[in-house]
Amino acid sequence: MEDRTTTSGQEPERDPYADQPLRSPWIAQMAPDGPPRRLTADAETDVAIVGAGIAGIATAFFTLRTTSQRVLLLERDRVGRGATGRNAGQLTTYFERPLHEIADEFGADMAIDAQRAFDEAHDLLNVMVSETRANVQVERFTGHMGMFSLNHLVVHLRNNLLRRQGGLREETCVVSEKAEFLRQIPSEFAHLYSVVPQRRIRELLNTDDDRYRAVLSDRKGAANSATLVQQVLAFLEQRYPDRFVYHDNTRVDRIVVGDDGASLHSDEHEVSASNVVLCTNGFVDHTIEDGTGEPITLAADQRIVARVGFMAAFAEAQQVLPAAFSYIRNITIGGDTPYVYVTRRTYDRHDGTITLTCMGGPESPIDITEYDPDGPVPGAILTNLDEQARPLAQPSRPPGLPYDFQWHGLMGYTDGGIRVIGAHPSHPALLYNLGCNGVGFLPSIHGGQRVARILSGEHLPPSVFDPR
Numbered sequence: 001m002e003d004r005t006t007t008s009g010q011e012p013e014r015d016p017y018a019d020q021p022l023r024s025p026w027i028a029q030m031a032p033d034g035p036p037r038r039l040t041a042d043a044e045t046d047v048a049i050v051g052a053g054i055a056g057i058a059t060a061f062f063t064l065r066t067t068s069q070r071v072l073l074l075e076r077d078r079v080g081r082g083a084t085g086r087n088a089g090q091l092t093t094y095f096e097r098p099l100h101e102i103a104d105e106f107g108a109d110m111a112i113d114a115q116r117a118f119d120e121a122h123d124l125l126n127v128m129v130s131e132t133r134a135n136v137q138v139e140r141f142t143g144h145m146g147m148f149s150l151n152h153l154v155v156h157l158r159n160n161l162l163r164r165q166g167g168l169r170e171e172t173c174v175v176s177e178k179a180e181f182l183r184q185i186p187s188e189f190a191h192l193y194s195v196v197p198q199r200r201i202r203e204l205l206n207t208d209d210d211r212y213r214a215v216l217s218d219r220k221g222a223a224n225s226a227t228l229v230q231q232v233l234a235f236l237e238q239r240y241p242d243r244f245v246y247h248d249n250t251r252v253d254r255i256v257v258g259d260d261g262a263s264l265h266s267d268e269h270e271v272s273a274s275n276v277v278l279c280t281n282g283f284v285d286h287t288i289e290d291g292t293g294e295p296i297t298l299a300a301d302q303r304i305v306a307r308v309g310f311m312a313a314f315a316e317a318q319q320v321l322p323a324a325f326s327y328i329r330n331i332t333i334g335g336d337t338p339y340v341y342v343t344r345r346t347y348d349r350h351d352g353t354i355t356l357t358c359m360g361g362p363e364s365p366i367d368i369t370e371y372d373p374d375g376p377v378p379g380a381i382l383t384n385l386d387e388q389a390r391p392l393a394q395p396s397r398p399p400g401l402p403y404d405f406q407w408h409g410l411m412g413y414t415d416g417g418i419r420v421i422g423a424h425p426s427h428p429a430l431l432y433n434l435g436c437n438g439v440g441f442l443p444s445i446h447g448g449q450r451v452a453r454i455l456s457g458e459h460l461p462p463s464v465f466d467p468r
C-alpha cells in the first residue's frame, strides 16, 4: 500500500472521494421500459393513481384485485424510478418512531393494529409476487440491530412489551453480560431479554466493536422493489386490459377535488376520476385544491417534507448469506447522529451471482425544487459512508476504494413519523398512500391494500394512518 505519511511524520487527511455519477443497483437490473407512453388525450376513470412506485403499483394491484373499478395510473418519469428504484430494498416493518410513543398518542390498540398491519405486509408482498408470477428475488432472514445505551434498550423493550400485550411477534433481545447498564435495566422488562457473553453480541452484529452491548433481532428481508413494480405493472396490463391504463412521462401538476370526484391536470390534458389516490412519496411539486381553488391540506403533523437518503454498495465475488444490520450511533433516540444500516444480499449481474453489501445512513433535508434525482452523489457523503459505515459493513475492506454503486433517493417524512393512508376527512374523493418516514417498502404495500378496501366500500375502524 502507498505510504501516505508526510515528511513531518504526521498522518495526512485522507483524500475525500470526488462526486460520483448516480448509479443504483436496482435500476441497473430493470428491463427496458419500451417507448414512453404519455397521456395524449383527456380521459375518464373510476380511480386515478398518481405515482408508479411501490405505493402506486400496490394500490393499483389491490384495487384491481378487490374491486371492479377502472384504474388509471399516471407517472411523471418511468415506473420504479423514484425511491422504489433508489432505496436499500430492505423488508422491515418498524416505525421510525417508538411504537410505545405511538401508543401514548393514539392508544395501545391502534398502535398494535398499525404494527400488525405492517408485519402482515410480508404476506401481502408474497401475494403480489406469487399472483403476478414476478421472478424478482425475495430473500428473507433475521436482521440485527446493535445498541450501546440504556436509553435505546429501554425504548425497544417497552415496544416489545406492547408487542407482547397485543399478541404480536416479539423481537428477540440479548444484552451482553459486560453491558455497563446491565443492573440498571428496569425489572419490568426482565422477561423480555436474555444475558449473553459479549462474544455473542459480536457474532450477531458481525463486528468486533465492543461499544455494542445489546442486540435486537427481527424478521427482515430484501428485494429489488424496482424490478418488482416493473413486473407487477406488466402483469396488470396483461390481466386487466379493459380496466387498467398506464401513462408515464406525464406529470400531474394540479388536482382539483370536488364533492363527487376529482380532475387531474397535466400539460394540456385532463383526467376525470371518481377518486384520486396520491402515491407521490416526497414529491410535492403539484397543487391540490377544492372546487373553489382553496388548497387542500392535511393536519400539520401529516404534511410531507422531503429528505434525501444516500447509499453506497460494494460487490464481493464470494456468496455470503443475506443479512441486515443496523448500528445505532446516537446516545438517545432522536439524537443527531444517524444510525448506519447495512444490507447484504444476493445480486445477479450479467457476469454471474455475487454478494452486494449496501450501506446507508446519511440523510439531508432539501429544498424539493432544487433536488436533481439524477444528480451526482456528493463525494463528502461517500467519504462519510466509507469512514463510518464501511468498518461495520466489511471490516476487511480497505478504506478509499471506489464503490460499485452509489445513489440517492427522495423520501417523504411527516412530523408525526407515521404514514398517511386513506381518504381526506373533508374531501373523500382524495386518498393518500404516502409518507414513508424512511421505511416504505412493506408499508406502501399495506397502504395499497388498505386504500383498495376503502375504495371497495368497506368501513374500516379508525387507524393511526387516517388522514386528518
Ligand SMILES: Cc1cc2nc3c(=O)[nH]c(=O)nc-3n(C[C@H](O)[C@H](O)[C@H](O)COP(=O)(O)OP(=O)(O)OC[C@H]3O[C@@H](n4cnc5c(N)ncnc54)[C@H](O)[C@@H]3O)c2cc1C
Pocket (backbone or CB within 6 Å): 050, 051, 052, 053, 054, 055, 056, 074, 075, 076, 077, 078, 079, 080, 081, 082, 083, 084, 085, 086, 087, 088, 089, 090, 091, 092, 225, 250, 251, 252, 253, 279, 280, 281, 282, 283, 284, 285, 286, 308, 309, 310, 311, 360, 408, 409, 410, 411, 433, 434, 435, 436, 438, 439, 440, 441, 442, 443, 444
Ligand atoms: C436511500 C433510501 C433508502 C431506503 N431504504 C429503505 C429500506 O431499506 N426499506 C424500506 O422499507 N424503505 C426504504 N426506503 C423508503 C422506500 O424506498 C420508499 O418508501 C418507497 O420506495 C416509496 O415508494 P413510493 O411508491 O411511495 O415512492 P416512489 O418510489 O418515490 O414513487 C413515487 C412516484 O410518484 C411519481 N410522482 C410524484 N409526483 C408526481 C406527479 N406530480 N405526477 C406524476 N407522477 C408523480 C414519481 O415520479 C415517483 O415515480 C428508502 C428510501 C431511500 C430514498
